[in-house]
Amino acid sequence: MSEASVAVHADADLLAQAVAARLLVKLLDAQADRGQAAVVLTGGRIAAAVYRAVAALPARDAVDWSRVDVWWGDERFLPAGDPDRNETQARAALLDQVPLDPARVHPMPASDGPDGDDPEAAAARYAAELAAAGPGDAALPRFDVLMLGVGEDGHVASIFPGHPVGDATGPVAAVRDSPKPPPTRTTLTLPTIVTAAEVWLVASGADKATAVRESLAGAPLPAAAARGTARTRWLLDRPAAASVQGGAPS
Template sequence: MTAASVAVHPDAEVLAQSVAARLATTIIDAQAERGEASIVLTGGRIAARFHSALAASPVRHAIDWSRVDFWWGDERFLPAGDPDRNETQARESLLAKLPVDPARVHPMPASDGPDGDDPEAAAARYAAELAAASRPGHQQHPHFDVVMLGVGEDAHVASVFPEQPAVYENRPVVAVRGAPKPPPRRITLTFPTINSADEVWLIASGGGKADAVALAMSGAGPKQAPAAAVAGATNTRWLLDKDAAAALPSKFRSLLR
């Protein structure tokens, strides 16, 4: 696993602006190297803020949005267009404002989709879509430049919750039933898929996340703190505001300016 870097920002707005700028740079660099980029989106309040910041940033004009693939790390298994779906949020705050190629936007299936109300079949469908986009020699998923993850108050990431079956999974995508946070049914990427990315970013804002961030960064195991089990192949970045970083171990105190 790569060593993690930590960046602490004064507040949620500065954090959102910083994540947006960092994401734009990552996409530009990937396109300069390969002609395209592939990113995995997350949901939540801070995601909506950095989506909006990126959509409004002048640097968006430096990106060929038609050559960006958008995937999701997890999804609430709800009908298409439901406001609680991560896809709905991302479309409203980011994708609808950019000249993206609809064929390169890969939402997770909805509960009123082709598999009906069957999250296991929907997860298998998404796994098949990942495999269809895989690079030579990697049969289960495409190349990801960055996977972005929010961090829950219980240290969950994507929809991998502490002590839940998804913690132990090796399949690339699985259904989640009985999630401790509503809605109970979800679809999620698993650790092997998440950790295949070049970079993994863990993004947290607010004092309610402080204990979870500290737990994950203090050597907790993946069953107790799933956020502790994710790492990018080249970089793992914790991107925090000051409140989310407030309970960090003493070795990180110099970051709290």
């Protein structure tokens, strides 16, 4: 797998703008190479800022959004449209403002969906959707970019340190008793995350500094295990990078 590179930006606003610009370039490059692109979205404050920045960039219109597949790395198992769902956040900030093909937008199932309040069935349904989009007999599609936020404890997606979901081997897992509310979620597993061509770990704020430092040092944290097959990028603002030894290379 790839070695990690680190880019540090002065503050959260500049970080969001820089990640947005990188994302547009990556989508354009993927479409130039393959005719299409696939991105895995995350949630959280900095992710929402990135999506708003993408929507505000004139270059967004250079992307053929009808040839972009949108997936999610994890989701809160809540009713459709709930403001705490990552899907709801992404739609409000970006997805409803670009001409995506609805058939290529793949939200994780909601708790009022066809599986009701069964997160294991919802995880299995999403795994089947991933497999249906994979080339040939592949269990997963190609992910050009998989974006992850980084929690204060070093979690990514809904994979928390010490939680049994960290040992899950299937493509998608249900999460019960999450240490962070809400307690029930669905998530891509680490074996799925590490199939992405590029994994981007985006972190903002001084409360992330310890997790960033420990993950880059190889601590046994989910964030340290999240790597892309071609490239792993840590995209940070200065407060999040404050504890990185040597000042965080760019």
